[in-house]
Amino acid sequence: MDNVVLDKNKLNSFIVQLRARHPVVAPVHRGYNRYVFDEVENGDQIAIPYIPTILPPKKYFMPQHETLIEYDTRLGQTLNVVVEFASLVIFGVHTCDLAGIQCLNIVLSDRPKDLHYLFRKNRVFIMGLECNDYCDEYASCHLMGNDLPKGGYDLFFTDIGEAFLIHIQTLAGQELIEDMDFLRPAESFHIKALQAVRSRKKEIFKNEVDVERDEIPELFERGFDHPVWREIGNRCLSCGNCTNVCPTCYCYDVKDIPNLDLRSGRRVRVWDSCQNEPFAKIASGESFRAERADRKRHRFYRKFKYHNDRFARYYCTGCGRCSRTCMARINLKETIAALKQVVP
Amino acid sequence: MPETVKINVEYLTRVEGHGNIVVDAQNGKLLQCLLEIVEAPRFFEGMLRGRSIFEAQHITSRICGICACAHTLVSVQAAEDALGITPTPQTIKLRELLLDMEILDSHILHIYLLAAPDLLGVGSFKSLIGTHHKTVRRALRMKKICNDVCDILVGRHVHPIACIAGGFTKLPAEKDLAAMQTLLKGLQSDMDATVDLALTLSFPEFERATEYVALVNDGPDYPLLSGDIGSSDGPRMDKHDYRRVTNEFTVPHSSAKFARFNRESYAVGALARLNLNFDKLKPAAKMTATALGFKPPVHNPYLNTVGQVIESVQCLDHATRIVEDFLEHGIDQAERVLVGLNEKGTLPVRAGNGVGAVEAPRGILFHNYETDAHGAIVKANCVIPTAQNVNNIEQDMAALVPVILHKSEAEITLALEMLVRAYDPCISCSAHFLKVYLQNQ
Amino acid sequence: MITKPNVAFFDFACCEGCQLQVANLGEQLLDLLDIIEVVEFREVMSEKWDGIYDVAVIEGSITTPHALERIERIRQRSKILIAYGSCATIGGVNGMKNHFELPDIRGYVYGGAADAYPTMATRAVHQAVKVDYFVHGCPVYPPEFLEVLKCVLAGVPYHVPDAAVCVECKLNENVCMYERGIACLGPVTRAGCNSWCINNDNICYGCRGMVSNPAQNAMRSVLEMYGIPLEFIVRKMDMYNTCRELDEHA
Amino acid sequence: MKMEKVLITDSSFEVKPATIVRKRVLTDKEHLFEIRLEGGEALNHDPGQFVEVSILGAGEAPISICSSPTRRQGFEVCVRKIGKLTTVMHNLEVGDTLGIRGPYGKGFPVGILEGHDLLLIAGGLGLAPLRSLINYVMDNRRDFGRVSILLGCNTPQSILFGDEVDLWSSRIDVSFHCTVDRADPDWKGHVGAITTLIPGETIDPDYTFAIIVGPPVMYKYVIKELLAKGVPESQILVSLERHMKCGLGKCGHCQIHNIYCCQDGPVFRYDRIKNLRGAI
Numbered sequence A: 001m002d003n004v005v006l007d008k009n010k011l012n013s014f015i016v017q018l019r020a021r022h023p024v025v026a027p028v029h030r031g032y033n034r035y036v037f038d039e040v041e042n043g044d045q046i047a048i049p050y051i052p053t054i055l056p057p058k059k060y061f062m063p064q065h066e067t068l069i070e071y072d073t074r075l076g077q078t079l080n081v082v083v084e085f086a087s088l089v090i091f092g093v094h095t096c097d098l099a100g101i102q103c104l105n106i107v108l109s110d111r112p113k114d115l116h117y118l119f120r121k122n123r124v125f126i127m128g129l130e131c132n133d134y135c136d137e138y139a140s141c142h143l144m145g146n147d148l149p150k151g152g153y154d155l156f157f158t159d160i161g162e163a164f165l166i167h168i169q170t171l172a173g174q175e176l177i178e179d180m181d182f183l184r185p186a187e188s189f190h191i192k193a194l195q196a197v198r199s200r201k202k203e204i205f206k207n208e209v210d211v212e213r214d215e216i217p218e219l220f221e222r223g224f225d226h227p228v229w230r231e232i233g234n235r236c237l238s239c240g241n242c243t244n245v246c247p248t249c250y251c252y253d254v255k256d257i258p259n260l261d262l263r264s265g266r267r268v269r270v271w272d273s274c275q276n277e278p279f280a281k282i283a284s285g286e287s288f289r290a291e292r293a294d295r296k297r298h299r300f301y302r303k304f305k306y307h308n309d310r311f312a313r314y315y316c317t318g319c320g321r322c323s324r325t326c327m328a329r330i331n332l333k334e335t336i337a338a339l340k341q342v343v344p
Numbered sequence B: 001m002p003e004t005v006k007i008n009v010e011y012l013t014r015v016e017g018h019g020n021i022v023v024d025a026q027n028g029k030l031l032q033c034l035l036e037i038v039e040a041p042r043f044f045e046g047m048l049r050g051r052s053i054f055e056a057q058h059i060t061s062r063i064c065g066i067c068a069c070a071h072t073l074v075s076v077q078a079a080e081d082a083l084g085i086t087p088t089p090q091t092i093k094l095r096e097l098l099l100d101m102e103i104l105d106s107h108i109l110h111i112y113l114l115a116a117p118d119l120l121g122v123g124s125f126k127s128l129i130g131t132h133h134k135t136v137r138r139a140l141r142m143k144k145i146c147n148d149v150c151d152i153l154v155g156r157h158v159h160p161i162a163c164i165a166g167g168f169t170k171l172p173a174e175k176d177l178a179a180m181q182t183l184l185k186g187l188q189s190d191m192d193a194t195v196d197l198a199l200t201l202s203f204p205e206f207e208r209a210t211e212y213v214a215l216v217n218d219g220p221d222y223p224l225l226s227g228d229i230g231s232s233d234g235p236r237m238d239k240h241d242y243r244r245v246t247n248e249f250t251v252p253h254s255s256a257k258f259a260r261f262n263r264e265s266y267a268v269g270a271l272a273r274l275n276l277n278f279d280k281l282k283p284a285a286k287m288t289a290t291a292l293g294f295k296p297p298v299h300n301p302y303l304n305t306v307g308q309v310i311e312s313v314q315c316l317d318h319a320t321r322i323v324e325d326f327l328e329h330g331i332d333q334a335e336r337v338l339v340g341l342n343e344k345g346t347l348p349v350r351a352g353n354g355v356g357a358v359e360a361p362r363g364i365l366f367h368n369y370e371t372d373a374h375g376a377i378v379k380a381n382c383v384i385p386t387a388q389n390v391n392n393i394e395q396d397m398a399a400l401v402p403v404i405l406h407k408s409e410a411e412i413t414l415a416l417e418m419l420v421r422a423y424d425p426c427i428s429c430s431a432h433f434l435k436v437y438l439q440n441q
Numbered sequence C: 001m002i003t004k005p006n007v008a009f010f011d012f013a014c015c016e017g018c019q020l021q022v023a024n025l026g027e028q029l030l031d032l033l034d035i036i037e038v039v040e041f042r043e044v045m046s047e048k049w050d051g052i053y054d055v056a057v058i059e060g061s062i063t064t065p066h067a068l069e070r071i072e073r074i075r076q077r078s079k080i081l082i083a084y085g086s087c088a089t090i091g092g093v094n095g096m097k098n099h100f101e102l103p104d105i106r107g108y109v110y111g112g113a114a115d116a117y118p119t120m121a122t123r124a125v126h127q128a129v130k131v132d133y134f135v136h137g138c139p140v141y142p143p144e145f146l147e148v149l150k151c152v153l154a155g156v157p158y159h160v161p162d163a164a165v166c167v168e169c170k171l172n173e174n175v176c177m178y179e180r181g182i183a184c185l186g187p188v189t190r191a192g193c194n195s196w197c198i199n200n201d202n203i204c205y206g207c208r209g210m211v212s213n214p215a216q217n218a219m220r221s222v223l224e225m226y227g228i229p230l231e232f233i234v235r236k237m238d239m240y241n242t243c244r245e246l247d248e249h250a
Numbered sequence D: 001m002k003m004e005k006v007l008i009t010d011s012s013f014e015v016k017p018a019t020i021v022r023k024r025v026l027t028d029k030e031h032l033f034e035i036r037l038e039g040g041e042a043l044n045h046d047p048g049q050f051v052e053v054s055i056l057g058a059g060e061a062p063i064s065i066c067s068s069p070t071r072r073q074g075f076e077v078c079v080r081k082i083g084k085l086t087t088v089m090h091n092l093e094v095g096d097t098l099g100i101r102g103p104y105g106k107g108f109p110v111g112i113l114e115g116h117d118l119l120l121i122a123g124g125l126g127l128a129p130l131r132s133l134i135n136y137v138m139d140n141r142r143d144f145g146r147v148s149i150l151l152g153c154n155t156p157q158s159i160l161f162g163d164e165v166d167l168w169s170s171r172i173d174v175s176f177h178c179t180v181d182r183a184d185p186d187w188k189g190h191v192g193a194i195t196t197l198i199p200g201e202t203i204d205p206d207y208t209f210a211i212i213v214g215p216p217v218m219y220k221y222v223i224k225e226l227l228a229k230g231v232p233e234s235q236i237l238v239s240l241e242r243h244m245k246c247g248l249g250k251c252g253h254c255q256i257h258n259i260y261c262c263q264d265g266p267v268f269r270y271d272r273i274k275n276l277r278g279a280i
């Protein structure tokens, strides 16, 4: 497909015009290091550049609290499966988060399909945004192969100085911008500028840990008893932050919330975390991952091994959120590095 | 004609906290007439010892859930006084807004849920649901709106979160202000209906002039958040001299301390405030007063409830103006204060002695903290409005009982209960602060 | 539900703020009154009831011998008993006094008249009588109270979340206080309040009590890492959780 | 943002309406329910599979199907009262309705078991899922070799399905042994852990499949005894209980390393999971 150019001073018109069709969500700044995806009304409210938002855009595909079912027992035990959704545009998604969405797409379209997720997914337009430089020291996107775009968007924006070069990847993306007469076709110098950005990035983005990506399966293959698990397990507070902010975590709990009439109500899905104490506890009281070290290890294996075995894809995007948010400063990069150290 | 009565109302209902009324009259002679405070003591002043001055607000808010915002406001005032922090004009305005909502909320609770059942002759608001369904709905709606405004401003009404020494941890954004404005606008018609309701109520006739004590200041506004201590009987005093006003003393029958200033007792609360500061009311509140036939000085304690209606109008009016003002001039978000900053001793603390004086819904409220050089509290003292009123209530009862002694025991009991309730006593507060001074230090 | 269950509210040593949260439900309170029959609620009602309570809602801590007798009597007359608010569920702020020698604190507050005011170490309600349901929080979080009440009426258990407040804090997209070098009790405090305080840019004070398996050593190292004196956090922990000691020694 | 709401069909969270057609109180903690899907639709389950039972307002819970597909029109579940759903379910009566999802998971591989000797070992409530296989075997008895049943319970009173247990023990084509942890004076049988029953069994290791269902603590010890008897690891089958929410291999609760108990199990060959730390 095509490339077009958006002058930066037209970003506002771009957003305003988009909004005429769909609500637009984008990264906004809410005080100290707090970036979140939220609805915006114009371009000025958008914070770019930004460090990864507290929660990744997955909240628009699988909200923190989500109604799955509505019921009224006066009508018996039958129920209505409902999806609450909004057709919207997510603007400014970093490449790591694009990868995160792709990861979720894969698991949740695996049979049995998660129709709630897929329903929303088909109603969200995604506009990616390239990082010309690292957001901060927590990222490991190059190691995970996500510092460059690999699909997963309708439109993709790269900052080439005075303007954004927009790569149009889908028909849906094309249609979204059809009537925007302030967009110009990209000329060869624009493409050159993009190439310049990419070659500069080559200089900046290097493996963040002294490990090759292909080595990772091996590290985990033999690392199950590595002392690093006990070490981070001892430091972990089981606050669940690392999983709740992760773009590829999708564990959940399902519960019923009756209304005050005690007859009608909703069945909701809420994000859950394998780091929480009761997560693997059964009704008789046994917990199958009672030790924090077991839970930490489980999380890492879900990112780097288990899903890889199933779906041939890493379930870490390198966004750095888990390390950024950990009050105990358990760091993903350090953990991988430690795993590489062979223990005598 | 039961000239000999023995009344013992245990666990007086529809007041905040536990109190008993004890009346003993024989052959027309009043032997005993007490308002016993039986609330379990909670030792707040003791618990504050050794705590950081920055924690005082969080802890003292828990003295009373009904006027948690007032305790919060007086606590931060005392803490700032001790630390030598001057709040910014924006902070003061927001605090005034918070206090307006607190007083409004508390007055609505008292007028509708606690006093109205007596005046409408039913056992409680629950019976009102049947007989005065719309009225109850209105009351709950009004309370909810006050709460919703507090939720936006400070996180919640009971034990506010965002109001701390130094300012606010969170400041309303423009959309928050707009939301508050909508809420307050929505309250207006219910407020009109409240005044209409008040017009239909009739109150027992009983007069006893006493001393009235409330905050006074030189500003143009009805003083609630700050000022000197004013009295109907005497000169104006600085808040630091509060002890000379309260002159607390203990009596054997009560866990609350009694207070007296220029006479045997004094009253605080809506009536006192109106008797002292009537002229500073906004026109809307003044008009309400005229409509309700309220002309200060008013010496009938039962009319405290009417005073609360007038103050409710005043607070709503004042709060609305503050919000409008912020909408017009904006909020400086840079004034947000970071909580817990002092964990590593980043803020200058000093040995100091700070006093806060705020008009809580039930009257003037004092907190006084003395800190050491590390900002730890070495002494704390809190004087609660109801504690100041108890003495006055007993004086009222002593004056009232002989006049109504010819009535049936049930009637006497009701009259006394209504009298006590008219003061809207917050016994939980006062019992928490039965204060006596360190004997052994 | 054929007949509405009788529900009574009782207060012990507390600030009554949690009871007020019921009135603060607004018009929703009327929906609530459609499904329960409030038979006693001293704060707003004069009526008394002398039958058996289907549900007794207890606010406040047990701090005097008289209160202990009273709660025992209420227990005997109640089918279901709910501890309501932190003072009742974990002792709450009233527990702070347990750290002072009792005669000392009584003397401080009452001076010579101290003996007139009998008191004992603060106890949470479950440390005095059997409790069927817990509604934590200072004050209670009204949506959680309604959840518990619905469980009571349906006759099913309510599971107090045994995950950290942090979980809700992150779902609400707050920046962690530790990122700003400020100590927060979220990691050791049980969730259920929707991270109320942090949403308002304050810290968690631990009012809901601790999770079943708090990572105490890890917590200590975290504080060390951020240069926060341990004594600071211990003091903060004490604010609500002193009575926990009674459970541990039980 | 304005949210829209639509109804969708074919979601995995949909339930099939069902009715309780029989209820038996086995003990005060365990009740047995016979359930029939609306319209007489067959559940089509394999022994060892489970369903998600849904009661609106109380939630959902995974419950093993304890009846054999060879019997009755409906299916049976045996429910222990422990939490929200199970409490409400105990209060249901014949004629009451509920919702069913499933059947889910991989049950016992009856096709592979055919032609072999079976050693069926159940502890406590584990008898419920195993009963589906036992009755299947009874109904197709000639397809199997020697069949032994070992049953372990807390007390004689807690023995579930007493009448059927009597039946099994009286059959000449079944070897049956039962043991209790704590006996009462009337108890004539064996006392002690279930592991103590195994050494006495005559087993032809090459031709025997051992099948174990019981509380988590039981597996390790029983497997040790079986291995000592020479039963190959690939011929030991276990059914594992895990915390489970969705039954769809998504919610993550039941995950053991890279397998999901709800989809890949709950029945596993021991050799396939023995190296998964924490599985047993």
Ligand SMILES: Cc1cc2nc3c(=O)[nH]c(=O)nc-3n(C[C@H](O)[C@H](O)[C@H](O)COP(=O)(O)OP(=O)(O)OC[C@H]3O[C@@H](n4cnc5c(N)ncnc54)[C@H](O)[C@@H]3O)c2cc1C
Pocket (backbone or CB within 6 Å): A278, A281, A282, A283, A284, C157, C159, D050, D058, D059, D060, D061, D062, D063, D064, D065, D077, D078, D079, D080, D081, D082, D083, D084, D085, D086, D087, D125, D128, D129, D240, D241, D242, D243, D244, D245, D266
């Ligand atoms: C494959 C499988 C088969 C089962 N078969 C049976 C059976 O035949 N009969 C039977 O009585 N029980 C069976 N169980 C156990 C049963 O699922 C749980 O007892 C049930 O989920 C409890 O639900 P509840 O709503 O009553 O309890 P809850 O109120 O949900 O919870 C009670 C306690 O159990 C924990 N818990 C919550 N959800 C689960 C869960 N899904 N699994 C385990 N623990 C949980 C909670 O942490 C809580 O502490 C089976 C479980 C599995 C996984």
Ligand code: SF4
Pocket (backbone or CB within 6 Å): A242, A245, A246, A247, A248, A303, A315, A316, A317, A318, A319, A320, A321, A322, A323, A332
């Ligand atoms: S594991 Fe950490 S770095 Fe990797 S995707 Fe999840 S949050 Fe990002």
Ligand code: SF4
Pocket (backbone or CB within 6 Å): A239, A241, A327, C165, C166, C167, C169, C170, C174, C175, C176, C177, C178, C184, C185, C186, C187, C195, C198, C204
């Ligand atoms: S701010 Fe407090 S509650 Fe939130 S994540 Fe950090 S430690 Fe946890």
Ligand code: SF4
Pocket (backbone or CB within 6 Å): C137, C138, C165, C189, C190, C193, C194, C195, C196, C197, C198, C203, C204, C205, C206, C207, C208
């Ligand atoms: S955040 Fe902490 S202190 Fe605040 S309500 Fe929740 S548990 Fe209580």
